[in-house]
Amino acid sequence: MNTSSQRNIKVGIIGATGYTGQELLGILFRHSKVDIVFVSSESNEGQSLSQNFPQFKSELKFINLSQSKSFNANDLDLVFFTTPNNIAVNNAKDFLDKGISVIDFSADFRLKTNEEYAKYYGFEHKDLDLLKSACYGLVEQKRKEIQKLKKPFLIANPGCYTTASNLALLPICSYKKDVFDFNSIIINGASGVSGAGKKLDQSLSFNEANENFKAYNIAGKHRHTPEINMVLSEAAKREIKVSFTPHLIPMFRGLLVTCYINTKENFDLKNFFKHYKDYYENDFFINIFELGLLPETKLTNKNNSCFIGMDHDKDCNRLIICSTIDNLVKGAAGQAVQSMNLAYGFHETLGLV
Amino acid sequence: MNTSSQRNIKVGIIGATGYTGQELLGILFRHSKVDIVFVSSESNEGQSLSQNFPQFKSELKFINLSQSKSFNANDLDLVFFTTPNNIAVNNAKDFLDKGISVIDFSADFRLKTNEEYAKYYGFEHKDLDLLKSACYGLVEQKRKEIQKLKKPFLIANPGCYTTASNLALLPICSYKKDVFDFNSIIINGASGVSGAGKKLDQSLSFNEANENFKAYNIAGKHRHTPEINMVLSEAAKREIKVSFTPHLIPMFRGLLVTCYINTKENFDLKNFFKHYKDYYENDFFINIFELGLLPETKLTNKNNSCFIGMDHDKDCNRLIICSTIDNLVKGAAGQAVQSMNLAYGFHETLGLV
Amino acid sequence: MNTSSQRNIKVGIIGATGYTGQELLGILFRHSKVDIVFVSSESNEGQSLSQNFPQFKSELKFINLSQSKSFNANDLDLVFFTTPNNIAVNNAKDFLDKGISVIDFSADFRLKTNEEYAKYYGFEHKDLDLLKSACYGLVEQKRKEIQKLKKPFLIANPGCYTTASNLALLPICSYKKDVFDFNSIIINGASGVSGAGKKLDQSLSFNEANENFKAYNIAGKHRHTPEINMVLSEAAKREIKVSFTPHLIPMFRGLLVTCYINTKENFDLKNFFKHYKDYYENDFFINIFELGLLPETKLTNKNNSCFIGMDHDKDCNRLIICSTIDNLVKGAAGQAVQSMNLAYGFHETLGLV
Amino acid sequence: MNTSSQRNIKVGIIGATGYTGQELLGILFRHSKVDIVFVSSESNEGQSLSQNFPQFKSELKFINLSQSKSFNANDLDLVFFTTPNNIAVNNAKDFLDKGISVIDFSADFRLKTNEEYAKYYGFEHKDLDLLKSACYGLVEQKRKEIQKLKKPFLIANPGCYTTASNLALLPICSYKKDVFDFNSIIINGASGVSGAGKKLDQSLSFNEANENFKAYNIAGKHRHTPEINMVLSEAAKREIKVSFTPHLIPMFRGLLVTCYINTKENFDLKNFFKHYKDYYENDFFINIFELGLLPETKLTNKNNSCFIGMDHDKDCNRLIICSTIDNLVKGAAGQAVQSMNLAYGFHETLGLV
Secondary structure, rough: OOHOOOOOOEEEOOOOOOHHHHHHHHHHHOOOEEEEEEEEOOOOOEHHHHHHHOOOOOOOOOEOOHHHHOOOOOOOOEEOOOOOOHHHHHHHHHOOOOOOEEOOHHHHOOOOHHHHHHHHHHHOOOOHHHHOOOOEHHHHHHHHHHHHOOOOOOOOOOOOOHHHHHHHHHHHHHHOOOOOEEEEEEEEEEOHHHHHHHOOOHHHEHHHOOOOEOOOOOOOOOHHHHHHHHHHHHHOOOOOOOOOOEEEOOOOOOOOEEEOOOOOOOOOOHHHHHHHHHHHOOOEEEEEOOOOOOEEEEEEEEOOEEEEEEEEOOOOOEEEEEEOOOOHHHHHHHHHHHHHHOOOOOOOOOOOO | OOOHOOOEEEEEEEEEOOOOHHHHHHHHHHOOOEEEEEOOOOOOOOOOHHHHHOOOOOEEEEEOHHHOOOOOOOOOEEEEEEOOOOHHHHHHHHHOOOOOOEEOOOOOOOOOHHHHHHHHHHOOOOOHHHHHHHHHHHHHHHHHHHHOOOOOOEEOOOHHHHHHHHHHHHHHHHHOOOOOEEEEEEEEEEEEEHHHHOOHHHHHHHHOOOOOEEEEOOOOOHHHHHHHHHHHHHHHOOOOOOEEOOEEEEOOOOOOEEOOOOEOOOOHHHHHHHHHHHHOOOOOEEEEEOOOOOOEEHHOOOOOEEEEEEEEEOOEEEEEEEEEEOOOHHHHHHHHHHHHHHHHHOOOOOOOO | OOOHHHOOEEEEEOOOOOHHHHHHHHHHOOOOEEEEEEEEEEOOOOEHHHHHOOOOOOOOEEEOHHOOOOOOOOOOOOEEEEEEEEOHHHHHHHHHOOEEEEEOOOOOOOOOOOOHHHHHOOOOOOOHHHHHOOOOOOHHHHHHHHHHOOOEEEOOOOOOHHHHHHHHHHHOOOOOOOOEEEEEEEEEEEEEEEHEEEEEEEEOOOHHHHHOEEOOOOOOOOOOOHHHHHHHHHHHHOOOOOOOEOOOOOOOOEEEEEEEEOOOOOOOOOHHHHHHHOOOOOOOOOOOOOOOOOOOOHHOOOOEEEEEEEEEEOOOOOOEEEEOOOHHHHHHHHHHHHHHHHHHHOOOOOOOO | OOOOOOEEEEEEEEOOOHHHHHHHHHHHHOOOOEEEEEEEEOOOOEEEHHHHHOOOOOEEEEEEEHHHOOOOOOOOOEEEEEOOOOOOHHHHHHEEEEEEEOEEEEOOOOOOOOHHHHHHOOEEEEEEEEHHHHHEOHHHHHHHHHHHOOOEEEEEEOOOOHHHHHHHHHHOOOOOOOOOOEEEEEEEEEEEEHHHHHOOOOEEEEHHOOOOOEEEOOOOOHHHHHHHHHHHHHOOOOOOOOEEEOEOOOOOOOOEEEEEEEEOOOOOHHHHHHHHHHHHHOOOOEOOOOOOOOOEEHOOOOOEEHHHHHHEEEEOOOOEEEEEOOHHHHHHHHHHHHHHHHHHOOOOOOOOO
């Protein structure tokens, strides 16, 4: 498809004052095929975007959620929800019914069953049909599906830890049988504080979070656990349950997961590494380090790439894979734009670095 | 033993300009039963301690290593080596032969075999008899042995990751049989940058290490791996090989290990937790959090305590234990003073917080 | 006075959960002549100190303010208020009337006039007699006064910026006439985030304060301005009005002021420097750097010293003095203990480093 | 000029491994009118750019300086020197003589006289004619001059502190006479550690620079002092000598200067503020905050804007202006691209945010 001849798409952002909302704004202002027609925020309604966020030079003013629903499909192609959980689930349909597509950054359309929503998110999903219609936007896994989406579409943008974890582990699921012990997967994650969003919380104050490191929501309690299990189980065509342990790093952005899986005697690292590189051969944003090298979060700063490195612990028969992304870009706003690009027939990398 | 009637001991510090050396100085200047008789440093020889480290008000001047050997047992009871690896191994004997005791912060006397020194440290150990005579100074494991040491003694002060890891896992080794899979132990560690010492290295510059997180020396390559295996194997009376993966945190001090071990169906968290607390009942510096709570590195700031929390992942049958220490205190200078206190009959906590 | 024969004093801390309160607790737990008889906090009433702050091993439980007033002079010698402004002013008298001394960390007894309280703190001072009776606890300026205090006494512990600024500039006030232009004083300060205390505020969240630097309350608006003017004017016996500009540094503790004053042609740096050192000759906690060297906040970490360095800009006829303290120690808890030591006849440095 | 019809310009970067070089690469890879034809680095010669800096997806390999001189004007329009001082001065002419333009990030062509180079940089300038021919690239001051440059041109890209300081103070120079005391200017600056570049230095290690703040090169010793004086003196048409005091902030990027100037009785803030805004009316990258608001360094993150706020201290008759930029963008790579855009007739903001 010839991108340059296409008209620009008109988008709106609901919840544009949070960290992922701001990141998305930064990307979209530079995106050559997008016009931002509104930003919405309940708390900043009526205020100017530039006055609140002087780094953006724009004439936009914040509207509220209900005003955003006055747009119709002629004025608006796509709405991004960069809101907390349990908001898009109640509002996405109002846009979809008018023919306006939705990309949701929250978990509201990521999982499959009401049980999981009840257990991990504490609410019953009100619209299981809508849930079923949502496309899970992990591009490297679902590229073809996203490219074929009919408008208006609903994309569930994956979680940040989930993205880094699944990108690290997907090639394992398609490797030879009888090499890995799929019951042994441990994902030890760590994220910068922006992953916790903008909420006011003593433990997220500078004075508490600075010069500090801790685990939280361990032993299967973190909400990304069922999402990781869902993706890997689908890919491996067997039930997979991982141990996922997140940690909080005293830095703003960036996330790294260190994944462990037991290998059987016949495991050959070089052979597996070749398979791994082949698996991601056509994925622009996946950057696999040569054996012996390891990635670091700093590399991901404000870009949409996932950097991956690995090694095999022969003494313990265990494969270790490190995977890092910018939680606000590939883990949120960048991945959403990557999906948007595919769904509208733009080049997958347009506006992204 | 009545501490207050005892005379002060006279100590010297070799390598007093590094981070663990400075930490030790800070503790010893406040220790009521210690007189510091010399500080040594090749690079700062002849300079005043206070001029180089204005936080210390002292008349001491740095001497060099060979000058430090002019002391005899009347003037000097104990020497601390806070030097890099492969220095104490060549110099400790000169003090011991004169009746002067030695506490070594490096790895030179921690391991048991020449093979391990060759594999992990790249040098052949020159004095296996001396190596054999050294007492491994993990106080919570070796308290009685340290208390009974005859002077002059040689104590190998444990590594920082090793200390946090073994304190987390020792109670497992003495628990009921057939509850844990000892082949499944994974230790995911993370440390502040002071753990890397004072060496000049681009990757340890502020500009590179700040706002960054990464794994290093993964897959069994980190030197603390054989030390952890040694302690746990001795305690469990079986060979244990752990997967140890260290990470670098953008902060100065503090270290946290997240340990994983698979449990069998009969595992009962409450019963195990009771055993765990009993195990450390008489250990002042071990602080075990109630179930549901997790420690953070900030708590360890400049104190000698190890804070431990745990939970059980029922979906995966896996126990997760988090353990944190200040790498410069319980992981180095504080633990050395704790050993010194015991070896000289002072109260174990004297001068420590 | 022979310290060792004196009985321990019994103290209580009101507002013990804030950063200065915690710092004070850490110092007092190690102070050999102090017994802490209570800690009070409205929000943590009834809870155990160690459970909230596991770094402290103590049996104390938090009481509330009104319970703290049930103590009498037999059970309690001294109360520290480590509370926000406008609390001690309403409660100190209840203790003083019972013969219990008070050291207040807030600004409630620092200034002299109701006008200043109205202008800078937004409240009318209710008790001008009490205000008049308070001793301003800048030890290096008021040592003799503090030593002579009769019990029960009321000490106003100075502000953090004020302490660093006045320690830097006091020697100027007693130097030869006609050398400085006292109308030209500019104090450019910068402090770690702990200076802002524990209040919940988006701008003090890790995500906002990290990797950020800004001025605030500029152009005479910061509350420490009148306090600095008060001390310098008294010392110089003339009215002095400084420009004080604070900044926020992305770090936890430490504060540095860079002070500027215009010099006349006859200014001689070496002569002035000799005067400066003489001025502080007997002040243990004042550490003056040789010309050519400058202090940094890291030196002050957890100690009670003030480090000072200076240079003269000949092209502009301007003296520049840098002064740094730990805002939580010399700028708060340490200075209070220094005052306490003097008022009770202990050695000035007891329990302090 | 119609940008879209113009051919792309071909540029090379000498010293592309430093922080300003990497920043420039990031900007130029996204710049629609630029093709990067080479990157040079002595230390990385022969290596691939992407292998050393995986965040860049590029086929470029590092060449050395002498190889870079094999290009001629057909293959190369413009060379950026992102090298330390005293390199461009010896090599720029080799490019200019072949008709290739040069933008130099170092100080080699910023000042006017050999005396200043001898005093502040310790070398004699070898080519005073070349020095004279250089255009000083502070765009907001020299826009017309830069637009009229004939090729091959030589642009001296301003220093980072200089840029923030002069942008803050330029409007003062053109305001009414007899309002300011030009002898009273004090510039108190503070910069993130990236300002010190990539050199290995203990004081720039994470362990030393983290949680630390200090002044350095005070009292007129910093090399940006004569550069600030030069620009302001030219603008004010009188000799101006400022006191400039830099400080080091524990963060990577961002720089803020707090400028002080004494005002006479007739000073009116509102009137001056209007003049100030008018002065920068047509400057896209200058963002002046309304009275009462102050900028912070975080706003400048990776963008080319300068954010300015001010207030008047009436008690002291002193105007205070805070100005902040990203030292790597508006203070280096961004400003260079802004100059490049103007010199080639592109839109001034092309490729910049």
